[in-house]
Amino acid sequence: MKSEHDIIDATPSKRIYRSIIADYGLNTAISELIDNVIDSRKRRKFKRKIKVIIQIGTDDQTILIRDDAGGIREEDLSKLISPGQSHSDGESPSIGIFGVGSKRAAVALARDIRISTRYSTEDTSFSVEYDDEWLKDETWLLPCYKIPDLPSNTTEILLSRLRLHISEEDCSKLHEHLCYTYAHFIEDEVIEITLNGATVNPLFFDKWAYPIGAEPREFTRRFKPEGHDLRILFKITSGVTYEQGSVGGNYGVYIYCNERLIVSASKAPEYGFQTGVAGVPHPRMSNARIIVELTGGAARLPWNSSKTGLNYNHEVFKAIREDIHTAVKNATALSKRLQPDFETSVEPYKAGTVVCSNLRDDEHxxxxxxxxxxKARKTIQVTISELNKKVGIEKPWTVGAYESVIAVETIKKQHNLKQRNRILLIILDSTLEIAFKDYLAHEVTQPMGQGQLTALFNNRIDVNARVKQTVYPSDGALWSKVDYFYKMRCELVHKRVSVSISDQDIEEYEKLTTKLLSEMYGLSFPNT
Structure with missing residues (x-):
C-alpha cells in the first residue's frame, strides 16, 4: 500500500527563461513570434490574409511587432508568459506546440517587454509588461493594465533594451531568412510580412536543372510512426540545381515541417554526408539538392523546440532516414559526375518537369x-592522349603537338583568366610553327637538315609555303587563314597596341591547327 507523504511544489523556476537566452538569435526569436501569428490564424479559422508588421530601430535599438491575427482573450493573457501554456493540442498541423517559444523568444531578445492586445470581440485593450527585475523574482504574479484602444484583432509586442546590438546588416539577413522560412505561407496568402517597410517575398529552393535522364524526382508516402495512430505525410524531392554552390554554400538537405523551413542546406552526417553513404562534403557535390517535406500533427514531427533542426532519435526521423540517405547519395553522385562540365551538362537545362511518384505506406x-x-566522361587530356598514344610512340616529335592542344582545351575552361585568348593564340601559333619544322625534318620525302631549317625559319611565310607544297596544296583558303592568324600573332607580339582576339578566332584557329596536325602526322582529335 502506498500513502501520501507530502506535497511537492513543482512550480517552474523563472530560470527557465534566462537559461535559453544564448540559444536564440534575432532570426530564431522573430520566427517564433511569427509562428504564433500563423497558428492563431489557423485556430481562429480566418480566411483572410494575416498582416505582420515588424519595425526594428537600429538607432534606438527597439523592435516592434504588430499583427492582426485576432488578439488574445482577457482570460488567456496568462498564456503570454506562463511556460507550457499553449492553444495547440499537438494533433493539428500547426507550427507551435511546446508553449515556450514566443515567451522565451521575447526574453532572449530584450530586457524590457510590453505586450498589448485587443481580442476581436472585446471592447477593451490590455497590456502586460515585464523585465529582468521581474525575472529575478520567483513570483509568477504579473499586473495587467487596461490601455487606450488598439484596433480590433491586434496584438503588439514592443521590445526595448535589447540584449544584442542589431545592425542594418542583421536586418538584411533577417529579411532573407523570413523570405525562405515562410515562403509557402506567403505564396498561399496565409500571411503578409513587412520588415522596416519592405515586403517579404517568398523564396524557394526549386531552381532545378533538368538534364535528360537526370530530371529531379519527387516521392510521396504516408506512414504511421511506431506507437501512433495518425499518419505523417512525407515527401522528398532530389536532383541537381543550376545554382552554383560550394562546400559551404547552398547545396545539401532542406527540411520543411508543416510548410515551415526548419533545416537549410545541411550537410550533416545524419543526412548521409558521411563515409559509406554519400561521402563527406566536397566542391563537386555543390549542385546537389534534396528537399524533405513533413506534414502532420505538430507533436508528432521530429523538429526540436526552437524549430532550428531535427531530433535524430525521433521515431519519425528514423522512419525516413533511409530514404534521405538514398536521395542524398544519388543527388551528390549526379552532381559529382555532371559538375565538371557544368556549362554544358547542367546550366542549359533550366526548364522541365519534376518526375513524381507515390510510394506505398511501407515502401522505402x-x-x-x-x-x-x-558513366564517367574521360577528361580531354585522357581522350587525346589515348587517341594518339600509338602515334606518339612511333613519332616522339608529335607528342608536343597533341599535348599543346590539351593545354589549349584546359586553358579555354579558365574563365577567370582575363587574357585567356591572348595566351591561346600564342600557344596555337607556336604549336603550328614547331609542327611545321618537325614535319619538314621528319615527314617529307627529302627531310631538311638543321642548317636548311634554321635558314628557312627566319621567314615564317616561307615555312608556310614549303609545307603547303605537300599538305592541302590546292586549299588556298586554308593557307590564307594560316597566314592571317600568323600575322595576328605578330601584331600581338610586336605592335604597341594589343590586337583584339575573339572566342570565335580561337575556335577557328584551333580547328585549323588540329586539321593540319591530323593531315601531317595522322594525329586524331575529338570532333575533327
Missing part, C-alpha cells in the same frame, strides 16, 4: 527509382 525509396548515374 530504392536507388533503382532514381536517375542512373552517367
Amino acid at each position: 525509396l530504392k536507388p533503382s527509382k532514381l536517375p542512373e548515374i552517367p
Whole structure:
C-alpha cells in the first residue's frame, strides 16, 4: 500500500527563461513570434490574409511587432508568459506546440517587454509588461493594465533594451531568412510580412536543372510512426540545381515541417554526408539538392523546440532516414559526375518537369527509382592522349603537338583568366610553327637538315609555303587563314597596341591547327 507523504511544489523556476537566452538569435526569436501569428490564424479559422508588421530601430535599438491575427482573450493573457501554456493540442498541423517559444523568444531578445492586445470581440485593450527585475523574482504574479484602444484583432509586442546590438546588416539577413522560412505561407496568402517597410517575398529552393535522364524526382508516402495512430505525410524531392554552390554554400538537405523551413542546406552526417553513404562534403557535390517535406500533427514531427533542426532519435526521423540517405547519395553522385562540365551538362537545362511518384505506406525509396548515374566522361587530356598514344610512340616529335592542344582545351575552361585568348593564340601559333619544322625534318620525302631549317625559319611565310607544297596544296583558303592568324600573332607580339582576339578566332584557329596536325602526322582529335 502506498500513502501520501507530502506535497511537492513543482512550480517552474523563472530560470527557465534566462537559461535559453544564448540559444536564440534575432532570426530564431522573430520566427517564433511569427509562428504564433500563423497558428492563431489557423485556430481562429480566418480566411483572410494575416498582416505582420515588424519595425526594428537600429538607432534606438527597439523592435516592434504588430499583427492582426485576432488578439488574445482577457482570460488567456496568462498564456503570454506562463511556460507550457499553449492553444495547440499537438494533433493539428500547426507550427507551435511546446508553449515556450514566443515567451522565451521575447526574453532572449530584450530586457524590457510590453505586450498589448485587443481580442476581436472585446471592447477593451490590455497590456502586460515585464523585465529582468521581474525575472529575478520567483513570483509568477504579473499586473495587467487596461490601455487606450488598439484596433480590433491586434496584438503588439514592443521590445526595448535589447540584449544584442542589431545592425542594418542583421536586418538584411533577417529579411532573407523570413523570405525562405515562410515562403509557402506567403505564396498561399496565409500571411503578409513587412520588415522596416519592405515586403517579404517568398523564396524557394526549386531552381532545378533538368538534364535528360537526370530530371529531379519527387516521392510521396504516408506512414504511421511506431506507437501512433495518425499518419505523417512525407515527401522528398532530389536532383541537381543550376545554382552554383560550394562546400559551404547552398547545396545539401532542406527540411520543411508543416510548410515551415526548419533545416537549410545541411550537410550533416545524419543526412548521409558521411563515409559509406554519400561521402563527406566536397566542391563537386555543390549542385546537389534534396528537399524533405513533413506534414502532420505538430507533436508528432521530429523538429526540436526552437524549430532550428531535427531530433535524430525521433521515431519519425528514423522512419525516413533511409530514404534521405538514398536521395542524398544519388543527388551528390549526379552532381559529382555532371559538375565538371557544368556549362554544358547542367546550366542549359533550366526548364522541365519534376518526375513524381507515390510510394506505398511501407515502401522505402530504392536507388533503382532514381536517375542512373552517367558513366564517367574521360577528361580531354585522357581522350587525346589515348587517341594518339600509338602515334606518339612511333613519332616522339608529335607528342608536343597533341599535348599543346590539351593545354589549349584546359586553358579555354579558365574563365577567370582575363587574357585567356591572348595566351591561346600564342600557344596555337607556336604549336603550328614547331609542327611545321618537325614535319619538314621528319615527314617529307627529302627531310631538311638543321642548317636548311634554321635558314628557312627566319621567314615564317616561307615555312608556310614549303609545307603547303605537300599538305592541302590546292586549299588556298586554308593557307590564307594560316597566314592571317600568323600575322595576328605578330601584331600581338610586336605592335604597341594589343590586337583584339575573339572566342570565335580561337575556335577557328584551333580547328585549323588540329586539321593540319591530323593531315601531317595522322594525329586524331575529338570532333575533327
